Amino acid sequence: MTHATITTRLDADNPWPGLESYCEDAQGFFYGRVRECEKLLKRVLDAPVTVLFGRSGLGKTSLLHAGLFPLLRNENYLPIYVRFDLKPGAASLSCQLHDAVRHALQAEAPDATLPRDDESLWEYLHRADLELWSTRNYLLTPVLVLDQFEELFTLGEGVPDQVEAFKYDLADLAENRIPADLATRIKDDPAEARRFNLRSHNCKLLISLREDFLAHLEDWCRFSPALGRSRMRLLPLGIDEAFEAVYKPAEHLMTPELAHQVVDIIAGAGLHTGAGVLPHDVDVRVNRRGATDVEPTLLSLVCRELNEERKRLGKAAFDEQLVEEHGRSTIPNYYTSCVSGMRPEVAEFIENQLITTTGFRDFEAVEDAVPSHLTREELDQLIDSRLVRLAEYHGTQRIELIHDVLTGTVRSHRDQRNAERSRRLAEEEKEKEKAALAEAAERARERERAAQAQLAVEERAKIEAQRQTQALLKRTRQLRAVLAAAVVVAVVAASLWVWAIRQRNEAQEHFRAATAERLYGESLLMLAGRSPLGSNDFDAMQMLLAAYAIPSTEAGRNYDLLTVLNEERNLLKVIDLPFVVRSVAFSPDGSRIVSGSADSVVQVWDAVSGQPVGTPMRHGDRVTSVAFSPDGSRIVSGSADNSVRVWDAVTGQSAGEPMRHDAAVMSVAFSPAGSRIVSGGADKTVRVWDTASGKPVGAPMRHSDTVASVAFSPDGSHIVSGGYDKTVRVWDAVSGRPVGAPMTHGDRVMSVAFGPDGAHIASGSADKTVQMWDAVSGRAVGQPMRHDAAVMSVAFSPDGARIASASYDNAIQLWDVAAGGSEPSVLLGHESPVWTLAFSPDSRELVSAGGDDGSIRLWDATSWQPMRGHSDAAWAGYFDGGRRIGSGSGGDDKTVRWWDAETGQPIGEPLRVDGPDVGYLFPVDQNRLLSLSHDTANTVAQLWDARSGKPIGEALSLPPGPNREVVADDTTNPRIAVKLEPSVLQVYKSDTMRPVGALIRPTEEVATFNFSHDGEIVATGSVQGTVELWDSDTGERIGRPMKGDSWVASIVFSNDGSLMAVGYANYRLRLWDTGTFEPKGEDMPQVTLPAVVALSPDNRTIASGGDDGNIQLWDVDGQKQLGAPLTGHSASVTSLHFSSDGKKLLSSSGDGTLRVWPVLEPDPNLLCAKLTHNLTPERESETARGIDYDSPCTQLTASEYAGQR
Incomplete structure (x- = not known):
């Protein structure tokens, strides 16, 4: 094991380390990464495993030591830094990790019991009596920080056996998975389990590596999916952050102006002036990829070298002469020092291959450079000196200079x-x-x-x-x-x-x-x-x-096809274009979409096929806003050419003369009757126009800055506008007078919308919030709904149930209006800021357009979104022939809720059944509910009327007992089974709460049990792994026991009772034939405990839900995974049910949410349906490296972009 060694000690006279990393003691000199530190801290605290990745030279090690570690210590976490020694003959990687923990505890928790040499780290961290107290008497949680993890894939090639062995040990830690040898010991001696708290998670993992090795890490995700769940990418410093890194640690050594001058040297010799987050007028085209950024390593190098020159000259502080004369020579001197001592051919390679003839940065593939021009050792030396870096491009590693400077x-x-x-x-x-x-x-x-x-x-x-x-x-x-x-x-x-x-x-x-x-x-x-x-x-x-x-x-x-289909389940169509689209809108019948784009074009698209309809309509400058008339016959558009134009939606012909502002038009909208048009512009005015004549109606209404967005109320009596003056204003649509006081945001207002009932207004702002307002009083309704960046567009769904918001953070968020906008659903896919969005008339679809990614996207906004409402762990199932979903919850919630199975919308109000004996509550059928109480005093089961909430019949009350468990059958004649003793069960009729048949007495202690779908059979699973079947009427055993090799975690029958899926605590899933009592096929390995399982009605698909909140689908015949796990729940999966046609899967979770998932066929045509064209032959050849293939999308034509024109 190697530790971070930092030879340069920083002090007030030496505040920058140059090419070395900042150490933890240097936190007082580490600036410019506040946001990244807070973000990384949150990820580490929220997730058991976090991966930090970024390019070489961005300061990942410095961020860990000087940024994250002090924050962790403040939260009583103990960071344990590890960089592995991968030389042949070094100790095993697990031993190195073991030693790192031992040394850290000796220093930070001297009273703690240390891990034994013969004890694995997993066993030590899961000791039942483990407590790590700091010298300040705080309970500590270790955070294992594995830095420069890419070395396992480079230097690790010399010790492949060690790396392979460590992969499994790390997976056990990351997944909180019981190691195989310990599982065997527990199986042989169940008492061994009492030495451990097997479900505890007493440590966290943080892995840091170069992003060009992410693909290598993906291979490890098959063994440890947690490595892919929480990741953070470190990016270069922005201009403002770079200024902080220079100026903050050296305020006594330089002025702010000199600090900016130093930053300009690194950012490109002052050629880049930087830009704000948002355009100040419509002529600014945002391109985040072109934004200036600064390499932290080069910045620190220049600062250190300038400081050394300052000290050599005997100057007390930096001055302009020092910066001007020596600042720009730092980089040339640095380049010379990097290549000196190396073969002349190395410099020739850099100078001939890594820049173009005109002096721009170029690249060379590693496979073309090594060994033809460089040895591997020479390449590593150039990377270590931060002169070049490796970047992944279309599957090829390429060498490039670290910065354009x-x-x-x-x-x-x-x-x-x-x-x-x-x-x-x-x-x-x-x-x-x-x-x-x-x-x-x-x-x-x-x-x-x-x-x-x-x-x-x-x-x-x-x-x-x-x-x-x-x-x-x-x-x-x-x-x-x-x-x-x-x-x-x-x-x-x-x-x-x-x-x-x-x-x-x-x-x-x-x-x-x-x-x-x-x-x-x-x-x-x-x-x-x-x-x-x-x-x-x-x-x-x-x-x-x-x-x-x-x-x-x-x-x-x-597997891969289904993974992509599931990942893109919300995406209906992507229309990729070579230009920025600034505005989109649905036609009133939902069959068409209109877009306005930066190429000055208004275009209509078919909402199903994604193909262009009719001819383009053209302005003289970029189009900023579009809308359909209420009858769908006309389109209005606003443009940076200062005009508002009306077009025939069928022919594309212009209707009448343009209506003009004195500056760019930012937003347009039709009145509900279609007789008027409202527009807002950069001339700070809101104007109303007569649609037929194009003449202005009344005087302009004024803001004090650009008007970014306008809309009519549903009855046409009012207009709402939002502007760069940070205000939302309501106007009388006839008189033009303001109504009420302005509503204010903390930054520019980018978008406004009326709710369908006219009672509420939604606004989105550059202050990163969406706010709902009372349209009459102007008061804020609820708390602000937050994005991570400026909000560019907002829209109410026509049914009023949701607000959609589009943001500069590349995300679309869907907010539940009734829930006050808490816990939004997120639609991800745009790779740049999302400028605009609109709901379809039926509220089920959403159209959006991204800035620089040049795409229009159609989304399913309803089918696969989570159903929220429960405040505690929930259970759910299909009812009423699959038309409704019923869910129940316990804890402090104690409600039953009904949902439309097609739309996911709630039906009626939730029914709350409260009482001292109601611990868990869930529907038995559409008419009855079952409550269970489980405490140390007694266990009570009670039926309730699903409409009135009144009890039905007598309650079943059982005497106190350890580990009491109750399972309910969901047939029309429901029964419950109760574990009375560790190896004794009794079945009861739930309508009378009277026992049915004799006691069921399994041969081993029962871990779990369940009914068949017809309620005729009870299956019991033991702590030793044995499953037995019992007649629920008589209590007699059916057939012979089915032996497993670990305790049983879950059981489910197929609908016809011919198959049974059993989940085991050794992370295996096995199918059993209930006729032969023999296993069917091979075991299916799980990445977490299979807490819940379900079989599809046709017995073709099995679903397993884990305590990590993920769900895995399997093919029953081949026992193969059907794509990657379905992710979305943030806590254990509590129930799984297939729809009657097997095409959907319903899940519920300990996080209180319900989700419906598509169960898809592996058909490439489902992916083709999301596209509008095939690749051109040239792009196909580039993608497949010259290999000829026939695209599965035979119905699509080849073009460079959608609707090529």
Whole structure:
């Protein structure tokens, strides 16, 4: 194990470490990363495992030591830093981790019992008596910080066995999974379990690595999915943060102006001025990818070198001369120091391959550079010196300079080298001229000698010709023998040709398979937002389809296809375009969408196919806002050309003359009757126009800054507007007078909307909030609903149930109005700020457009969103023939709720059944509820009327007993089974609460039990892993016991009772044939405890829900995973039920939410349906590296973009 060693000690006179990392003691000098520190702290506190990743040179180690560790200590967490020693002969990685924990505890918790040498770290951290008290008498929680984890994939190649062994040990820690050897000991001796708190999670893991090694980490996610759940990407510093990093630790050494000057040097010699978060007028096109950023390592280097020069000159503080004269020479000097001592070919490689001829940054693939130009050791040295970095691009690692600021220096060195080479060449040419004259004289003398020799040659040639004539006669006689030998040679050659063809075919097959594997991996990484290539889901889906179709052994991989389909379940269509779309709107019948874009075009699209409808309608500048008239016959648009225009929605012809503002138009809307148009603009006015004549109606209404958004109330009597003056204002639509006082935000108001009842207004602001207001009083309704960045657009659903908001944080959030906007649902897919959105007329779909990603997206806004309402753990099932969902909860909630199974919307008000004996409550059918009480005093079961909330019949009250458990059957004649003693069960009729049949007496202590769907059979599962079946009428055993190898965690029957799925505590899932009492197929490995399982009605699919909140679908016949786990719940899954047609899966969770998931067929056409076109042949070739394949999307045509025009 190696520790972070930092040789430079920072103090007031030396506040920057240069290329070294900040240590924890240097926290007082570490600035510019406040937001990242807080974000990382939150992730570490919220998740058991966190992964921090970022490019080389961004200061990940400094962020850990000087940023995160002090914050963790304030929260009574103990950071334990580890960087593994991967040299051959070093201790195993698990031992190194074990030693790191021991040393940290000796220093920070001296009274703690230390881990024994023969005790695994998992066992130590799960000791039942484990308590780690600090010297200040606070209980500590260890945080294991594994830094520079990429070294396991580089240096670890030298010790592959150690890395492989550690992978499983780390997975046990990350997943809180009982190690295999301990599970075996517990199985042999159940008392062993009492030494441990098996469910505790007494530590946290934080892994830090370079982002170009994320793909390697993905391979580990198969063994430890937790490695993929909570991740944070570290980005370069922004201009403001870089200024803090320079100025804050050295306020006594420099002025703010000088600090800005230093930052400008790194940011590009002052060429970039930076920009605010939002455009100040409509002419600003936002492009976050072009935003200036600063490499922290280079910044620290320049600051340290300038400071050293300051001290050398004896200056008390920085001055302009120092910064001007020496600041810009720091980078050239640094470049020289990096390449000095290395072979000249290294500098030539950098100067020829890593910048273009005109001096721009370029790149070279690693496979082309090593070993042709560099050795691996030389590349590592350049990376360690922070001169170059590796970046992943379309599956290829490429080498590039760490920052554009280096290109001038590199180009200057190249120019000097080329000038020196030209001088040498000129001198060499002069020497060559002298040599050429001497050579010409020598050639003349040589010609004379050659002429004399020619006569002798000709004479010898005559003699040789006579000899060859005699030899030819002899060879003719030998010809027959030679021909016979040639036949043998031809046969051998043919065999070799066949072998060569076979080898070529095998090589091609390997290449096709490797290409498909790469495309599968890149598509999943991109969709997960973990790819260095970005998160473009259009490219990701096309990569997946290419991998699926490439003729290879990897073709048709259903796991990957289903993973993508599930990930994109909310996406209905993506319309990818080469320009920014600023506004979108649905037609009144929902069949069409209109968009306005930065290329000055208004375009209508088919809402189903995503194809353009009609001809484009053009403005003289970018289009900022569009809307359909209430009857759908016309379209109004506003533009930066200062005009409002009306168009025929069918022909695309302009209707009437443009209506003009004095500056760019920002927003337009029709009145409910369609007779008027309201517009707001950068001229700070709100104007009303007569639709038919195009003439203004009344005087303009004024803000004190740009008007960003306008809307009519549903009855047309009022207008709401929002502006850059941070206000929301309501106006009388007839008189133009203001109504009430302005409503204010903390920053510019970007969007406003009336609710469908006209009683409420929603506004979105650059202050990152959405606020709902009372339209009459102007008072805020509820708390602000928050995004992570400016809110650009808001919309009420036409049914009034939700508010949708689009933000600069690339996300769309759906807020439940009735719930006051708590816990939004999130739609992710845009890879840049989302500018605009709109609901469909039926409230079920949503259309949005992103800024620089140039896409219009259609979303299913209803089907797969969580159902919220319960405040405690919930249980749920399908009722009323699958038309309704019923859910119940216990704890402090104690309510039953009904939901529309199609829309997920609540039906009626929740029914609360309160009382001292109501601990858990859930529906038995649409008419009856069952409550259970489980405490130390007694266990009470009671039926209730689902409408009145009154009790039905007598309650069942049981005497006190340890580990009392109750399971209810959900048939029309419901029964309950109660565990009276560890190995005794009794079945009761729940309508009379009277016992049915004899006691059920399993041979081993019961861990769990369940009814068959018809209620006729009870299955019991023991702590030793045995499952037994019992007749619920008589209590008699059915058949023979079914033996497992770990205690039983869950049991479920198929609908017809022929199969039974059993989840075991050793993270296995097994199918049993209830007719033969034999296992069916292979065990299905789980990544967490399978707490709940369900079988589809057709017995083709099994679902398992874990205590990590994830759900995994399996194919019953092949026991194969149907895609990656379904993620969405934040606590244990409490129930799973398939719909009657098997196409949906209902889940509930300890987080109080219900979710419905699609159960999809592995059909690539489902993915094709989300696209509007195929790739062009050129893009297909680039994607598949020249491999020919037929796209599965046969109904789509090839084009560069959607609706190519």
